[in-house]
Amino acid sequence: MTRRLLRESTPALLFMLVVCAVAAAAIHASMAIPPAVYERIGSGAFPMALGVLALGLVGLKALSFLMAGGAQEEVESEAGPATAHSAAKAFGALALITAYFATFALPAVPFTLATSAFTFLMFVFLTGERRIPVLAAALISSVLFAFLVHYVFTSFFYVDI
Amino acid sequence: MSEVFAHILTGGLPWIVLGTAVGIFVGAIPGLSGAMVISLALPMTFFMSGEDALLLLVSMYIGATTGGLISATLMRMPGTEAAIMTTLDGYPMAAAGEPARALGLGVLASFVGSMIAWLILALLSPPLSLIAVRFGPYEIFAMTVVALSLIATISRGSLVNGLLAAVLGALVSLPGVDPITGTLRLTFGFHGLDNGFALLPVLLGALVLSQVLVDCGDAIRPMSATRGGSCVVMRMSDLARYAWTFLRSSLVGTWIGILPGVGGTTASIAAYSIEKAVSRTPERFGKGAAEGIIASEAANNSGTVGALVPLITLGIPGSVITAILLGAMVIHNLNPGPLLFAENPAIAYTIIGGVLVANVAMLAIMWLATPLLARLMYVNKAYLLPPIVVFCFIGAYSVSSRLFDAGVMLVFAALGYLMHKAKIPTGPFIIAYILTPMAEENLRSGLVIYDGSYLPLLTRPVCAIFLAVAVAFIVWALVSELRSFRKAAA
Numbered sequence: 001m002t003r004r005l006l007r008e009s010t011p012a013l014l015f016m017l018v019v020c021a022v023a024a025a026a027i028h029a030s031m032a033i034p035p036a037v038y039e040r041i042g043s044g045a046f047p048m049a050l051g052v053l054a055l056g057l058v059g060l061k062a063l064s065f066l067m068a069g070g071a072q073e074e075v076e077s078e079a080g081p082a083t084a085h086s087a088a089k090a091f092g093a094l095a096l097i098t099a100y101f102a103t104f105a106l107p108a109v110p111f112t113l114a115t116s117a118f119t120f121l122m123f124v125f126l127t128g129e130r131r132i133p134v135l136a137a138a139l140i141s142s143v144l145f146a147f148l149v150h151y152v153f154t155s156f157f158y159v160d161i
Numbered sequence: 162m163s164e165v166f167a168h169i170l171t172g173g174l175p176w177i178v179l180g181t182a183v184g185i186f187v188g189a190i191p192g193l194s195g196a197m198v199i200s201l202a203l204p205m206t207f208f209m210s211g212e213d214a215l216l217l218l219v220s221m222y223i224g225a226t227t228g229g230l231i232s233a234t235l236m237r238m239p240g241t242e243a244a245i246m247t248t249l250d251g252y253p254m255a256a257a258g259e260p261a262r263a264l265g266l267g268v269l270a271s272f273v274g275s276m277i278a279w280l281i282l283a284l285l286s287p288p289l290s291l292i293a294v295r296f297g298p299y300e301i302f303a304m305t306v307v308a309l310s311l312i313a314t315i316s317r318g319s320l321v322n323g324l325l326a327a328v329l330g331a332l333v334s335l336p337g338v339d340p341i342t343g344t345l346r347l348t349f350g351f352h353g354l355d356n357g358f359a360l361l362p363v364l365l366g367a368l369v370l371s372q373v374l375v376d377c378g379d380a381i382r383p384m385s386a387t388r389g390g391s392c393v394v395m396r397m398s399d400l401a402r403y404a405w406t407f408l409r410s411s412l413v414g415t416w417i418g419i420l421p422g423v424g425g426t427t428a429s430i431a432a433y434s435i436e437k438a439v440s441r442t443p444e445r446f447g448k449g450a451a452e453g454i455i456a457s458e459a460a461n462n463s464g465t466v467g468a469l470v471p472l473i474t475l476g477i478p479g480s481v482i483t484a485i486l487l488g489a490m491v492i493h494n495l496n497p498g499p500l501l502f503a504e505n506p507a508i509a510y511t512i513i514g515g516v517l518v519a520n521v522a523m524l525a526i527m528w529l530a531t532p533l534l535a536r537l538m539y540v541n542k543a544y545l546l547p548p549i550v551v552f553c554f555i556g557a558y559s560v561s562s563r564l565f566d567a568g569v570m571l572v573f574a575a576l577g578y579l580m581h582k583a584k585i586p587t588g589p590f591i592i593a594y595i596l597t598p599m600a601e602e603n604l605r606s607g608l609v610i611y612d613g614s615y616l617p618l619l620t621r622p623v624c625a626i627f628l629a630v631a632v633a634f635i636v637w638a639l640v641s642e643l644r645s646f647r648k649a650a651a
Contacts (some may be wrong), residue, residue, distance in 0.1 A: 011579055011582035011583035011584075012583040012584070012585075014579055014583070015325075015579050015580060015583040015585055016325075018329070018576065018579070019325055019328070019329050022329060022332050022333070023328075023332065025347075025349070026332050026335065026347060029346065029347045029349065030346075030347075033346055036342075038609070039341065039605055039608055039609050039613070040608045040613035041604075041605060041608060042342070043339040043341070043342055043344060043346045044346070046331075046335060046597075046601045047332070047335050047346070047347055050328055050331050050332050050335070050597075051332065053328050054325070054328040054329065054332060057321060057324055057325050057328060058325070060321055061321050061322070061325060064321065086378045086379075087378060087582070088378075089377055089378045090374045090375065090377050090378030090578060092377075093373070093374055093377035093378070093546075094374055094571075094574070094575065094578075097370070097373075097550055097571065097574075098571060100550070100554070101554060101564070101567045101568070101571060104554075104558075104564055104567070105564060115551055118547065118550070118551070119547040119548065119551065122546065122547040122550065123543055123544070123547055126377060126542075126543040126546065126547075127541070127543045142547075145548060145551075146551075149548075149551060149552075149555070153555055153559075156208075157205065157207070157208055157559070158208065159555060159558070159559045159562075160562050161555060161558065
């Protein structure tokens, strides 16, 4: 398997690992569930069956993967036509979103401040904008948006943010 | 009935207009989908009555399907997957200097298709529900198996990928309180999982936030469009001139829409192919033929409405969006499934009536607001993505005011992104996540009722028919898979 093929197949391999981990956890937990008393199958039957099925499917996928020499099959996905995609940018966005969510664990940071900062930084991150007037406009819009959202959701939808 | 319609035309009307307008707007923007906007709107419906919530969501569903034709016609970029076939003739007609007529034909076809499908929905649903109301747990289980077997058809091209996604979705639905014994399972001693993974954070993460990550990674390019006005010109003479095309495509679309798991895209492809096959001048197709636009738009809209038939009569969601609508009914305690007509007739008739009014609203909005919508399509996604993340956070957090749910959403967003990169479809994941608890609860209830015997699954006629249909779907998918494998090997 060449290095390029390995790189292209990394998401599929990672996904198979995730399925394996979830299936193994389900099987392990279902074995700890006591057998059913008043019914034919108990609480553990579905997790056990699905866990085994998942492992079987991963095995099948791994087999077809090896037979195809690591090349990913073409599938009908909802992704649509291929476009230039930067995983680094997506991970950067994920890091920003995680940081945004994490700020809510700090009671000292109000929603409006965290949201203003996040929307502004995300805009700058996505556009790479450096012009001062545009940045100023983006900052003002972010602050207004944060206050508007806070007002609408606390006053009308009674969400405690 | 009259009370339901009175409510729709008074209290429900603003929600229908809002839902249709938002749906059309989102549908017009390539990359934003109806599933995204409906998932995002779900938490905002918490404060609404079940009827109003469904009116809003169903209107969004209808609007999003129609909105796709604007960008398909003016930019050759289908706003929704179901509008792919519209690009073939819509864009050439627009590029040839007739964008208003291309849009007009599309809007008219969408409206006629939806109305024909609505007639079938209104006529077919009540008698179907009378049969469905007699279903016991085994029948409901068998029906759920049919819906789950549709995953095989959704996953055409890669059955194993679809099944892997489905099994993962099913496993994720299991933690929490056991539906029969009431004991906790698969929580691993973690109290955050006592109620399992809540529906909304999973939906928002796997469908919306994961798409945001995909969009963030994609190069945001300026869009090009055809020149000329983007107003809508509808000619009533077209109705008479292309009457058979309207009727044929709408019926094909409705039929395919009713078949769970097939969807609007297949409906428009099938109707387009039929129209081309019966045309005396098939060479015009792909070069701006009016019949091509009509066939595609009438079929995808009628397919959208047709998909509501199995949803409201049997509780079978045939697509991701109808699965989300089913989830919305669960959230609002509306007991979706065969008993919906018996226990909540107002809800069933609200959906049917709401579809009718949403169709009219769609026609009016598309006619009057298309010039504005066409301009809004060029909004840079960098302006839209940060607010979507904020709404996602509020949506997940509002479920039970826990940061845990926001964390769950983040995990499922990363999973959804990984699935996108690995070319694993998310549709089967969502459908299995929603249907598995229903399947487990009914199978185990049936086993309790029938003293642990599985035999009634084969001896009860409805169960046997449903299971035979499920087996047929699976065999069909396996055969298709084998054929494509052989073709690829040759």
